[in-house]
Amino acid sequence: MVLAGNDEPGEAVMISGDLTTPASVQREAGGQRFFNEKKNITLRQIVHGQWNESISREQMHTLLQRYPNVRYVWTANDHMAFGAMKAAKAAGKTPGEDIFFATVNTSEKVLASREKGNISALGGGHFSAAGLALSHIYAHDSGLPIPKRCSGELFRLITPDTHFFTQLREQAWHEIPFLKMARRTESQCAPHSTNMDN
Template sequence: MLKFLCGCLWWVGATFGTMAQATSVVFLNPGMSTETFWVSYGQFMQAAAKDLGLDLHVRYSERDPQNTLLQAREALQGPQRPDYLVLVNEQYIAPQILRMAQGSQVKLLLVNNALTPDQMQLLDAGKYPNWMGSLTTNDEEGGYLMLKELLRQHGPVPPNGTLELLAFSGAKYTPTSQAREQGLQRALREHPEVRLRQLVYGEWSRQRAFDQATLMFKRYPQATLVWSANDEMALGAMQALNGSGRTPGKDVLFSAINSSPDVLQARLQGRISALVAGHFTLGGWAMVMLHDDAKGVDIQRHGGRERKVKLFQLIDARQAQRLLDLRGREGDGVDFRALSAVGKPAAYQYPFSLQMVLK
């Protein structure tokens, strides 16, 4: 009996010892805990963490930067500090968290929104040895691709003819939103026949975009193109168009970014003409890098400190159906361990892409 009890205690101790040794990660999710994009983002991260043996905790700010700062303080100055803190420079809050992290021994990685050039100039990177850099997507290209695809589907414009465009950007003080808007402006420079009648900041919100679009469609009844920096705003604007008696996908062409079930269905039904997606996978790829760093890999040798991954791509009907079929388990078929740089040559580059999910 004594041997049995000792054996049990040894097994429990070994089990908890293994658990305690798992590399711990906290992700400060800037979105709502009911927000489709950020929930799917966190789910993909969890799938990666499980495959890689990481202990991941996702904390939602509910779109309140003050909540993010409070959560960061708890993670960085509390009694149970993680090995890594992953955060988003939403509303420009990253420098405050970097300063907060000084002396904590917690390593920090920025995703989605990196530091702005102005923030980089103001911060002395040498003061933050635990700051690992950033992992972002090609947001500018995403904004560019949407308008180009809208124009391709619209077809040629008669000589001296014009097209009227309405645009819904995200949050004014978020680098991701600004980058997508820059992509829009690049496409506009290439197509002088397109007249941008109005650009508004929908704050990523379906209801806000609905309210804005209701007024804009009355003000600009000739508008035939709508560019939206995310899916929620596109869906809100489409709802407003329905109220005017016109049909999305026929009378007015819409674009969107993201891969929520609603927008994927709209793409399949032809109500969304140009859909761009892929960046919900970014957090999962970040988990691969943190796993490698914890294993002693110099991840900067495999892509640099400020890393931009080409994740955005146009989603056709077949791919939209595939993403719908995978909903909630997009990471199940991805071998995250195989993507690790552990044991790979110095020239190895992480092959992160949406195709790993769509295959």
């Protein structure tokens, strides 16, 4: 997102999901940490769009009235990004040109928006949790040790014109190497397990 904006100084806002779920809290913390590390970007406000497009649209409308020069917008999911982009367009801004959006998810609609450049940065991959879980079950059934708690990340940047992007767009789930991913994840496992791990 910031690279799409030529790393120029500017104001930013965040539209997080909610105040309580781990997915929301952790995504928000990651987004906030990113902006805190960018000395040339001022994070003006964090709001919570409840994962909802219409709520996000109204919030973005208010945020743009409050901060008319906002350049960077981070949202915790694609629905909220769509709402925020609608508000930006209504305010005469062009996503991908004078205002830059980052979001999370891998829906067909958001992949198309990323490919067009309306979304400048897209993260995702948490859908692979089920595939990784099945690969761990397969590994255990094959006589390998039960996987321990792992620190590997499910999320990654999704960039057009890459093999992974094409797999997602074409929903070619059979081409995604879950076993290879599982082995890479297991290499980052803790040396001991807890009751929660088994």
